[in-house]
Amino acid sequence: MKPAANAPIGIFDSGIGGLTVVKAVQKQLPNEDIIYFGDTARVPYGIKSVNTVRNYALQITDFLLERNVKMVLIACNTVAASAEAEVTELCAKHGVPVLGVIEAGTLAAVELSEKNRKSDPRIGVIGTLATINSGAYETALQEKYTKTTVYSKACPLLVPLAEEGWTDNAVARQTLEFYLKPFKDKHLDALILGCTHYPLFKSLIEDILNDTHTAIIDSADSIAAMAKDHLAQKELLNSQQEIGNFSCFVSDKPQRFQKLAELFLGRHIHKIEIVKL
Amino acid sequence: MKPAANAPIGIFDSGIGGLTVVKAVQKQLPNEDIIYFGDTARVPYGIKSVNTVRNYALQITDFLLERNVKMVLIACNTVAASAEAEVTELCAKHGVPVLGVIEAGTLAAVELSEKNRKSDPRIGVIGTLATINSGAYETALQEKYTKTTVYSKACPLLVPLAEEGWTDNAVARQTLEFYLKPFKDKHLDALILGCTHYPLFKSLIEDILNDTHTAIIDSADSIAAMAKDHLAQKELLNSQQEIGNFSCFVSDKPQRFQKLAELFLGRHIHKIEIVKL
Numbered sequence: 057m058k059p060a061a062n063a064p065i066g067i068f069d070s071g072i073g074g075l076t077v078v079k080a081v082q083k084q085l086p087n088e089d090i091i092y093f094g095d096t097a098r099v100p101y102g103i104k105s106v107n108t109v110r111n112y113a114l115q116i117t118d119f120l121l122e123r124n125v126k127m128v129l130i131a132c133n134t135v136a137a138s139a140e141a142e143v144t145e146l147c148a149k150h151g152v153p154v155l156g157v158i159e160a161g162t163l164a165a166v167e168l169s170e171k172n173r174k175s176d177p178r179i180g181v182i183g184t185l186a187t188i189n190s191g192a193y194e195t196a197l198q199e200k201y202t203k204t205t206v207y208s209k210a211c212p213l214l215v216p217l218a219e220e221g222w223t224d225n226a227v228a229r230q231t232l233e234f235y236l237k238p239f240k241d242k243h244l245d246a247l248i249l250g251c252t253h254y255p256l257f258k259s260l261i262e263d264i265l266n267d268t269h270t271a272i273i274d275s276a277d278s279i280a281a282m283a284k285d286h287l288a289q290k291e292l293l294n295s296q297q298e299i300g301n302f303s304c305f306v307s308d309k310p311q312r313f314q315k316l317a318e319l320f321l322g323r324h325i326h327k328i329e330i331v332k333l
Numbered sequence: 334m335k336p337a338a339n340a341p342i343g344i345f346d347s348g349i350g351g352l353t354v355v356k357a358v359q360k361q362l363p364n365e366d367i368i369y370f371g372d373t374a375r376v377p378y379g380i381k382s383v384n385t386v387r388n389y390a391l392q393i394t395d396f397l398l399e400r401n402v403k404m405v406l407i408a409c410n411t412v413a414a415s416a417e418a419e420v421t422e423l424c425a426k427h428g429v430p431v432l433g434v435i436e437a438g439t440l441a442a443v444e445l446s447e448k449n450r451k452s453d454p455r456i457g458v459i460g461t462l463a464t465i466n467s468g469a470y471e472t473a474l475q476e477k478y479t480k481t482t483v484y485s486k487a488c489p490l491l492v493p494l495a496e497e498g499w500t501d502n503a504v505a506r507q508t509l510e511f512y513l514k515p516f517k518d519k520h521l522d523a524l525i526l527g528c529t530h531y532p533l534f535k536s537l538i539e540d541i542l543n544d545t546h547t548a549i550i551d552s553a554d555s556i557a558a559m560a561k562d563h564l565a566q567k568e569l570l571n572s573q574q575e576i577g578n579f580s581c582f583v584s585d586k587p588q589r590f591q592k593l594a595e596l597f598l599g600r601h602i603h604k605i606e607i608v609k610l
Contacts, residue, residue, distance in 0.1 A: 098374075105585050108374050212493065212496070213493055219489070226507055227507050
């Protein structure tokens with residue numbers, strides 16, 4: 057069973073964070089149609105249990121499969137850390153491949169290490185409680201290079217700060233100074249932003265780390281590149297000449313989402329629908 | 334249809350905040366059995382739409398009514414602001430009365446004004462986005478005294494800060510200094526803590542306001558006193574001599590809830606169950 061090349065790509069996240077992935081996909085694959093689901097009624101995921109995150113992720117995956125997507129991108133690190141195997145198993149029944157932001161972030165860190173010819177890189181990871189507690193980045197990084205040293209830190213306040221729009225004020229700076237303190241003397245080769253909200257704090261993070269040696273890794277570009285390679289290899293690229301459609305579904309507050317999404321993506325969203333799962 | 338006097342009191346909140354109400358009820362009505370529901374899978378409510386909060390509140394009310402509660406206490410300001418009428422209507426079909434934290438906080442502010450013989454009090458209110466946007470406190474206060482001046486401010490970061498345990502560090506102080514700035518020159522008679530999480534910041538708030546004239550109002554004691562009066566009046570007080578049972582239900586992470594709740598209430602919780610609504 058092979059999906060249709062003119063079918064849309066499904067992308068989902070707990071809320072607005074996954075729009076960083078949408079933007080990267082729209083840039084690298086402008087002719088692809090995209091269906092996005094943001095679970096704005098149940099955001100945030102990062103403080104929930106593994107079982108609850110799995111249930112929610114499978115409900116959303118069902119929703120995307122019913123709309124005949126040809127590929128699913130997990131644009132939420134918490135879901136990728138807790139439920140990627142379950143989502144992949146469900147999609148496999150429909151011949152639909154799944155890519156997640158954790159493998160994408162890991163791949164970007166590995167590529168950087170190869171470029172720098174380091175087989176014992178020192179990598180920092182920041183993410184939600186659920187992502188950090190899962191140890192998913194450690195496992196993925198150490199599978200590639202057993203000598204990788206991984207330093208990780210949960211930053212539960214960053215999602216609420218981003219949702220409040222406080223990404224470069226004194227409270228954000230003080231919060232990040234607290235969270236980044238353990239990394240300061242570690243001479244990291246890279247710091248992975250293990251949550252799709254965190255790129256909003258990128259310049260503040262660079263400023264606080266104040267170490268030109270440390271590359272800041274945002275997995276959005278990496279997952280978009282992986283999606284492009286995979287679709288090309290399977291001959292599933294959309295051949296339409298027009299700019300792809302963007303259909304958007306949320307579980308709550310569509311107006312607020314539309315406003316934020318249009319601002320962030322720099323384009324009008326024709327259709328946004330509210331769905332109760 | 335009259336509920337049974339030996340039936341339990343139902344209390345619910347989006348998460349752990351409502352335990353401040355449980356503690357006050359256990360103090361004032363030690364022989365009452367209590368059933369508590371904390372919607373830990375879907376916390377926080379304060380950033381959700383009115384419709385979503387209503388749906389969740391009605392699901393929880395159904396759950397409590399199935400367990401034959403004799404009274405329902407809404408220990409969540411967001412629910413009291415958005416869904417008290419709907420919860421009351423549903424409970425009325427079973428002859429079960431409903432009290433909410435907003436009327437309790439309002440009553441405490443009014444009693445204070447009467448004590449101080451002020452008919453034009455200046456009252457501040459802080460709460461979640463949903464509570465403040467609803468205007469519920471303004472409406473309730475101005476119904477009592479048309480000359481009341483109400484100043485209100487949404488503080489969306491306080492619930493995440495409390496859940497992170499940051500209630501008296503530098504980030505909490507800076508956040509509260511930002512949120513409380515509009516109240517500083519207002520010479521308030523009272524500041525209502527319009528969210529059951531906020532009593533955790535009480536000493537920091539007093540320190541920042543630095544105005545001995547301003548009374549800080551926490552609605553937990555007030556709603557417990559209202560419940561006691563109401564049950565006595567309806568001859569529905571539990572006549573058992575033993576300390577009442579406390580049964581606890583959550584929608585996610587029962588172990589974490591149990592640990593926090595035992596610490597906060599200062600007693601062992603025999604039974605905590607996870608329920609999917």
